[in-house]
Amino acid sequence: MKRKTLDILVGFGLVVLAGLLLVAGIVLTSNANFANDYVKDQLGQQQITFKTAGTMTAEEKESACLVRYAGQQLTTGKQAECYANEFIGLHLKSIAGGKTYAQLGDVQTDLKAKIAALPKDDPAVAGLQQQLADATTARETVFKGETLRGLLLTSYGFSEFGVKAGQAAVVAYGAAGLLLLLGAAGLIHAAATPGSKGFAVPDQTGKGLVNA
DSSP states (O other), X not given: OBHHHHHHHHHHHHHHHHHHHHHHHHHXXXXXXXXXXXXXXXXXXXXXXXXXXXXXXXXXXXXXXXXXXXXXXXOSHHHHHHXXXXXXXXXXXXXXXXXXXXXXXXXXXXXXXXXXXXXXXXXXXXXXXXXXXXXXXXXXXXXXXXXXXXXXXXXXXXXXXXXXXXXXXXXXXXXHHHHXXXXXXXXXHHHHSOTXXXXXXXOTXXXXXXXX
């Protein structure tokens, strides 16, 4: 094979590959921008604002991210993670001893069974009914809190896909640039190489392959 032909094939192939990586980078950048814009729009519609530093409790001030985002409107995935875990998560622990929605359901079932087992005129019924009402209220509050927390964490996860796509796009652009330079170098070398020069031509002396 002629050296010039080889340089052209390799150089052109690298340029084509660089073009494909460039297209991949553009697609990844588009996905990253969509994820970031979508998360920002959706969170912005909720009109959630972090408590100001002056209104935070002692427990809330122990969270570095709550202090960092104090007074800000929630619009990013990182802010959503902070609000879900450090604010909502903190206050859910103070409701019904930190029991979950499912656990409070077991409490309700147990109280209903106790009430059903007692005569209606039993003095203990009133106390159990009040406990049941409290458990029901707590369960409804926990349900709302866990639902909002789950939605915020979903937004955070979606935003992380955008971050990863952006990072992958940077790598694709860098690789495309490198391959483009190598391909251009190959084509330049091909232009400067005589058309008669061979590559790995058998040595007529029997000593192996040489460039001729």
